[in-house]
Amino acid sequence: MNILRQASFVSIVAMGEFFVILLAEMDMSISSIIGMVSILFAGFVVNNNMPIALAAILVIVISAVVGAANGVLVVYGKMPSFIATLTTMNILKGMIYIYSDGLPISGLPDSFGQLALGRVAGIPVAVILMAAVAVVLYFFTQHTAVGRGFYAVGGNKEAAKLSGLNVKAIAILGFILSGVLAAVGALGLTSRTQSGNVTLGDALLFDVMTIVVLGGTSLTGGRGRVVGIVIGALFLQVISNIMVILGINSYWQWIVKGIILIVVVLIDSNSKKD
Numbered sequence: 001m002n003i004l005r006q007a008s009f010v011s012i013v014a015m016g017e018f019f020v021i022l023l024a025e026m027d028m029s030i031s032s033i034i035g036m037v038s039i040l041f042a043g044f045v046v047n048n049n050m051p052i053a054l055a056a057i058l059v060i061v062i063s064a065v066v067g068a069a070n071g072v073l074v075v076y077g078k079m080p081s082f083i084a085t086l087t088t089m090n091i092l093k094g095m096i097y098i099y100s101d102g103l104p105i106s107g108l109p110d111s112f113g114q115l116a117l118g119r120v121a122g123i124p125v126a127v128i129l130m131a132a133v134a135v136v137l138y139f140f141t142q143h144t145a146v147g148r149g150f151y152a153v154g155g156n157k158e159a160a161k162l163s164g165l166n167v168k169a170i171a172i173l174g175f176i177l178s179g180v181l182a183a184v185g186a187l188g189l190t191s192r193t194q195s196g197n198v199t200l201g202d203a204l205l206f207d208v209m210t211i212v213v214l215g216g217t218s219l220t221g222g223r224g225r226v227v228g229i230v231i232g233a234l235f236l237q238v239i240s241n242i243m244v245i246l247g248i249n250s251y252w253q254w255i256v257k258g259i260i261l262i263v264v265v266l267i268d269s270n271s272k273k274d
Contacts, residue, residue, distance in 0.1 A: 001124065003237050008130035009116075009188035010204060011233035014211040015137055016181025018229050019174040021212050023154045024221025025081035027175060029070060030182040030208060032092035033063050034201025037186035039096050042105035042196025045112075052112055060183045066092065067179025071172030096198045106195040115191035126188055130230070133184070137226045150174065155222025210261045211236055218268055236260075 013030060020027040037059045044055035066088065073084035118125040141147035149170045152160040161167045182201075189200055215232030217224030239260070243253050 001127065003234060003241065004127045004130070005124040006241075007230075007233040007237040008124070008126035009185040009192070010207060010211065011130050011185075011230055012133050012188065013182050013185035013204065014208045014215070014229050014233060015133060015226060016178040016185075017208050017212050018215070018217055018224060018226065019150060019177045020081070021217050021219060022150045022221060022224050023171055023174045024219070025074060025171070025174070026085065027067075027070060027178045028082060028085040028205065029066065029088040029092060030178060031201035031205040032089040032096070033066060033179055033182040034186040034189065034204060035198040036066075036092050036096045037063060037183045038190040038200040039100045039105060039196040039198050041187060041190060042108055043099065045109070046105055046107045046196075052109065056187055059187070060180055063179040063183035063186075064176050065179075067176040068172060070179070071175035074175070075168045075171050093198070100196070100198055102198060104195045104197045108190070108194050108196075110194075112191050113194050115188055117192075129184075129188065133181070134226055134230050141226055146170065146173070151222050153221075206257065206261075207236065210257060210264075213261060213264050213268065219265065 013034065017027055017030060040062065041055050041059045044050040044058065045052055050058075070081075070085050070088055073079045073088075074081045077084065114125060115129075116126055120128060139147075141150065149160065149165050152163065152165055153167050153170050157167055186200065190196060193200070211229060211232040212224075213219065213232070214235055215224065215228030215230070217228065236257070239256065240253065243256065248256075
Protein backbone atom coordinates (compact mmCIF):
# COMPACT_ATOMS: atom_id res chain seq x y z
CA MET A 1 0.00 0.00 0.00
CA ASN A 2 2.90 2.32 0.72
CA ILE A 3 4.35 1.65 -2.74
CA LEU A 4 0.95 2.35 -4.30
CA ARG A 5 0.76 5.64 -2.40
CA GLN A 6 4.26 6.67 -3.46
CA ALA A 7 3.57 5.89 -7.11
CA SER A 8 0.05 7.33 -7.26
CA PHE A 9 0.55 10.96 -8.34
CA VAL A 10 3.38 10.28 -10.78
CA SER A 11 1.21 7.52 -12.23
CA ILE A 12 -1.59 10.03 -12.86
CA VAL A 13 0.83 12.35 -14.68
CA ALA A 14 2.04 9.37 -16.74
CA MET A 15 -1.56 8.52 -17.70
CA GLY A 16 -1.76 11.94 -19.34
CA GLU A 17 1.52 11.47 -21.20
CA PHE A 18 0.18 8.06 -22.30
CA PHE A 19 -2.41 9.70 -24.57
CA VAL A 20 0.20 11.83 -26.32
CA ILE A 21 2.60 8.94 -26.87
CA LEU A 22 -0.32 6.78 -28.03
CA LEU A 23 -0.60 9.32 -30.87
CA ALA A 24 3.12 8.87 -31.63
CA GLU A 25 3.81 12.35 -30.24
CA MET A 26 5.60 13.61 -27.13
CA ASP A 27 4.81 16.19 -24.45
CA MET A 28 7.95 17.62 -22.88
CA SER A 29 6.11 20.46 -21.13
CA ILE A 30 4.66 18.37 -18.29
CA SER A 31 7.57 19.16 -15.96
CA SER A 32 6.88 22.90 -16.26
CA ILE A 33 3.11 22.36 -16.04
CA ILE A 34 3.67 20.58 -12.71
CA GLY A 35 5.78 23.48 -11.43
CA MET A 36 3.26 26.00 -12.74
CA VAL A 37 0.31 24.28 -11.07
CA SER A 38 2.19 23.92 -7.80
CA ILE A 39 3.28 27.55 -7.52
CA LEU A 40 0.06 29.09 -8.89
CA PHE A 41 -2.15 26.95 -6.65
CA ALA A 42 -0.13 27.89 -3.57
CA GLY A 43 -0.12 31.54 -4.62
CA PHE A 44 -3.88 31.61 -5.16
CA VAL A 45 -4.59 29.97 -1.79
CA VAL A 46 -1.92 31.60 0.38
CA ASN A 47 -1.50 35.03 -1.20
CA ASN A 48 -4.99 35.60 -2.62
CA ASN A 49 -7.02 33.73 0.02
CA MET A 50 -8.80 31.74 -2.69
CA PRO A 51 -10.79 28.64 -1.61
CA ILE A 52 -8.87 25.40 -2.24
CA ALA A 53 -11.52 23.95 -4.56
CA LEU A 54 -11.67 27.09 -6.71
CA ALA A 55 -7.88 27.34 -6.91
CA ALA A 56 -7.65 23.66 -7.92
CA ILE A 57 -10.24 24.10 -10.68
CA LEU A 58 -8.53 27.25 -11.93
CA VAL A 59 -5.06 25.67 -12.25
CA ILE A 60 -6.55 22.62 -13.98
CA VAL A 61 -8.29 24.89 -16.50
CA ILE A 62 -5.04 26.80 -17.07
CA SER A 63 -3.24 23.49 -17.67
CA ALA A 64 -5.93 22.44 -20.15
CA VAL A 65 -5.36 25.70 -22.04
CA VAL A 66 -1.60 25.03 -22.11
CA GLY A 67 -2.29 21.53 -23.42
CA ALA A 68 -4.61 22.92 -26.08
CA ALA A 69 -1.91 25.41 -27.10
CA ASN A 70 0.56 22.53 -27.48
CA GLY A 71 -1.95 20.66 -29.62
CA VAL A 72 -2.61 23.67 -31.86
CA LEU A 73 1.14 24.21 -32.40
CA VAL A 74 1.54 20.57 -33.42
CA VAL A 75 -1.67 20.13 -35.45
CA TYR A 76 -2.09 23.52 -37.13
CA GLY A 77 1.43 24.90 -36.76
CA LYS A 78 2.81 21.57 -38.00
CA MET A 79 5.64 21.77 -35.48
CA PRO A 80 7.25 18.54 -34.29
CA SER A 81 5.71 17.80 -30.88
CA PHE A 82 9.13 17.53 -29.27
CA ILE A 83 10.06 21.09 -30.34
CA ALA A 84 6.61 22.59 -29.69
CA THR A 85 6.33 21.25 -26.15
CA LEU A 86 9.99 21.91 -25.37
CA THR A 87 9.36 25.55 -26.29
CA THR A 88 6.24 25.64 -24.13
CA MET A 89 8.22 24.11 -21.28
CA ASN A 90 10.78 26.91 -21.38
CA ILE A 91 8.16 29.67 -21.70
CA LEU A 92 6.22 28.31 -18.72
CA LYS A 93 9.39 27.93 -16.69
CA GLY A 94 10.29 31.56 -17.28
CA MET A 95 6.80 32.76 -16.43
CA ILE A 96 6.55 30.85 -13.15
CA TYR A 97 10.01 32.00 -12.07
CA ILE A 98 8.95 35.59 -12.73
CA TYR A 99 5.73 35.01 -10.77
CA SER A 100 7.48 33.49 -7.74
CA ASP A 101 11.01 34.95 -7.98
CA GLY A 102 12.08 31.30 -7.87
CA LEU A 103 11.00 30.99 -4.23
CA PRO A 104 8.60 28.39 -2.81
CA ILE A 105 5.26 29.47 -1.37
CA SER A 106 4.42 27.78 1.91
CA GLY A 107 1.51 28.10 4.31
CA LEU A 108 -1.06 25.85 2.66
CA PRO A 109 -3.86 24.67 5.01
CA ASP A 110 -3.27 21.39 6.83
CA SER A 111 -6.54 20.08 5.38
CA PHE A 112 -5.00 20.12 1.89
CA GLY A 113 -2.36 17.67 3.10
CA GLN A 114 -5.06 15.01 3.41
CA LEU A 115 -4.95 14.54 -0.35
CA ALA A 116 -1.49 13.00 -0.01
CA LEU A 117 -1.57 11.69 3.56
CA GLY A 118 -5.26 11.03 4.30
CA ARG A 119 -6.91 7.61 4.39
CA VAL A 120 -10.44 6.34 3.80
CA ALA A 121 -11.23 2.95 5.40
CA GLY A 122 -7.48 2.44 5.75
CA ILE A 123 -6.79 3.08 2.06
CA PRO A 124 -4.72 6.18 1.19
CA VAL A 125 -6.71 8.90 -0.57
CA ALA A 126 -3.90 9.10 -3.14
CA VAL A 127 -4.39 5.44 -4.07
CA ILE A 128 -8.16 5.90 -4.36
CA LEU A 129 -7.62 8.89 -6.65
CA MET A 130 -5.16 6.98 -8.84
CA ALA A 131 -7.53 4.01 -9.09
CA ALA A 132 -10.48 6.26 -9.95
CA VAL A 133 -8.54 8.03 -12.71
CA ALA A 134 -7.31 4.69 -14.09
CA VAL A 135 -10.82 3.19 -14.16
CA VAL A 136 -12.33 6.23 -15.90
CA LEU A 137 -9.56 6.30 -18.49
CA TYR A 138 -9.78 2.54 -19.03
CA PHE A 139 -13.46 2.79 -19.93
CA PHE A 140 -12.77 5.89 -22.03
CA THR A 141 -10.09 4.18 -24.12
CA GLN A 142 -11.77 0.78 -24.40
CA HIS A 143 -15.47 1.57 -24.59
CA THR A 144 -15.89 4.94 -26.33
CA ALA A 145 -15.46 5.85 -29.98
CA VAL A 146 -13.20 8.81 -29.17
CA GLY A 147 -11.03 6.69 -26.87
CA ARG A 148 -10.57 3.99 -29.51
CA GLY A 149 -9.85 6.77 -31.98
CA PHE A 150 -6.54 7.42 -30.23
CA TYR A 151 -5.36 3.93 -31.20
CA ALA A 152 -6.52 4.41 -34.78
CA VAL A 153 -4.81 7.78 -35.17
CA GLY A 154 -1.61 6.57 -33.52
CA GLY A 155 -1.56 3.38 -35.56
CA ASN A 156 -2.19 4.93 -38.97
CA LYS A 157 -3.13 8.59 -39.23
CA GLU A 158 -4.08 8.50 -42.91
CA ALA A 159 -6.26 5.42 -42.51
CA ALA A 160 -7.96 7.02 -39.49
CA LYS A 161 -8.66 10.16 -41.53
CA LEU A 162 -10.12 8.13 -44.39
CA SER A 163 -12.35 6.25 -41.97
CA GLY A 164 -13.97 9.52 -40.93
CA LEU A 165 -12.18 10.26 -37.65
CA ASN A 166 -11.46 13.88 -36.76
CA VAL A 167 -7.72 13.36 -36.50
CA LYS A 168 -6.93 16.97 -35.59
CA ALA A 169 -9.48 17.12 -32.77
CA ILE A 170 -8.24 13.82 -31.30
CA ALA A 171 -4.64 15.04 -31.41
CA ILE A 172 -5.49 18.30 -29.62
CA LEU A 173 -7.58 16.35 -27.07
CA GLY A 174 -4.54 14.17 -26.35
CA PHE A 175 -2.45 17.20 -25.39
CA ILE A 176 -5.31 18.62 -23.33
CA LEU A 177 -5.59 15.36 -21.38
CA SER A 178 -1.83 15.43 -20.82
CA GLY A 179 -2.06 18.93 -19.37
CA VAL A 180 -5.10 18.20 -17.19
CA LEU A 181 -3.70 14.99 -15.70
CA ALA A 182 -0.31 16.65 -15.13
CA ALA A 183 -2.23 19.27 -13.13
CA VAL A 184 -4.07 16.65 -11.07
CA GLY A 185 -0.81 14.87 -10.31
CA ALA A 186 0.84 18.20 -9.47
CA LEU A 187 -1.86 19.03 -6.93
CA GLY A 188 -1.19 15.71 -5.22
CA LEU A 189 2.56 16.28 -5.20
CA THR A 190 2.02 19.78 -3.80
CA SER A 191 -0.19 18.30 -1.09
CA ARG A 192 2.66 15.98 -0.18
CA THR A 193 5.13 18.85 0.29
CA GLN A 194 2.53 21.36 1.58
CA SER A 195 4.15 24.14 -0.42
CA GLY A 196 4.23 25.44 -3.96
CA ASN A 197 7.54 24.95 -5.73
CA VAL A 198 8.52 25.85 -9.30
CA THR A 199 11.02 22.96 -9.43
CA LEU A 200 8.52 20.30 -8.31
CA GLY A 201 8.35 18.65 -11.73
CA ASP A 202 11.95 19.06 -12.86
CA ALA A 203 13.02 15.52 -11.94
CA LEU A 204 9.81 13.81 -13.03
CA LEU A 205 9.87 14.03 -16.82
CA PHE A 206 12.28 11.13 -17.24
CA ASP A 207 10.38 8.97 -14.73
CA VAL A 208 7.08 9.68 -16.49
CA MET A 209 8.48 8.73 -19.89
CA THR A 210 10.01 5.58 -18.41
CA ILE A 211 6.71 4.59 -16.78
CA VAL A 212 4.78 4.99 -20.04
CA VAL A 213 7.24 2.85 -21.99
CA LEU A 214 7.55 0.30 -19.16
CA GLY A 215 3.76 0.04 -19.23
CA GLY A 216 3.86 -1.28 -22.78
CA THR A 217 3.01 1.89 -24.71
CA SER A 218 4.78 1.98 -28.07
CA LEU A 219 6.72 5.14 -28.87
CA THR A 220 5.58 4.75 -32.48
CA GLY A 221 1.95 5.05 -31.40
CA GLY A 222 -1.19 2.97 -31.59
CA ARG A 223 -0.40 0.49 -28.83
CA GLY A 224 -0.72 0.61 -25.03
CA ARG A 225 -3.11 0.25 -22.11
CA VAL A 226 -3.94 2.46 -19.12
CA VAL A 227 -3.53 -0.52 -16.79
CA GLY A 228 0.03 -0.87 -18.08
CA ILE A 229 0.80 2.67 -16.90
CA VAL A 230 -0.14 1.77 -13.32
CA ILE A 231 1.93 -1.42 -13.51
CA GLY A 232 4.89 0.51 -14.95
CA ALA A 233 4.67 3.09 -12.15
CA LEU A 234 4.59 0.39 -9.49
CA PHE A 235 7.52 -1.45 -11.07
CA LEU A 236 9.66 1.70 -11.19
CA GLN A 237 8.71 2.57 -7.60
CA VAL A 238 9.68 -0.92 -6.42
CA ILE A 239 13.06 -0.60 -8.15
CA SER A 240 13.60 2.82 -6.54
CA ASN A 241 12.65 1.50 -3.09
CA ILE A 242 14.99 -1.49 -3.43
CA MET A 243 17.89 0.80 -4.33
CA VAL A 244 17.13 3.07 -1.36
CA ILE A 245 16.95 0.09 1.02
CA LEU A 246 20.26 -1.21 -0.33
CA GLY A 247 21.79 2.23 0.23
CA ILE A 248 22.66 2.72 -3.44
CA ASN A 249 23.85 6.24 -4.25
CA SER A 250 21.19 8.41 -5.94
CA TYR A 251 23.51 9.02 -8.89
CA TRP A 252 23.61 5.29 -9.54
CA GLN A 253 19.83 5.23 -9.35
CA TRP A 254 19.73 7.62 -12.33
CA ILE A 255 22.03 5.26 -14.22
CA VAL A 256 19.87 2.22 -13.43
CA LYS A 257 16.70 4.01 -14.57
CA GLY A 258 18.45 5.05 -17.77
CA ILE A 259 19.51 1.48 -18.47
CA ILE A 260 15.95 0.24 -17.82
CA LEU A 261 14.58 2.73 -20.37
CA ILE A 262 17.19 1.76 -22.98
CA VAL A 263 16.38 -1.94 -22.57
CA VAL A 264 12.61 -1.43 -22.79
CA VAL A 265 12.86 0.82 -25.87
CA LEU A 266 15.19 -1.65 -27.58
CA ILE A 267 12.73 -4.47 -26.89
CA ASP A 268 9.85 -2.37 -28.22
CA SER A 269 11.79 -1.36 -31.36
CA ASN A 270 12.93 -4.88 -32.18
CA SER A 271 9.53 -6.41 -31.54
CA LYS A 272 8.16 -4.55 -34.58
CA LYS A 273 10.86 -5.72 -36.97
CA ASP A 274 9.86 -8.28 -39.60
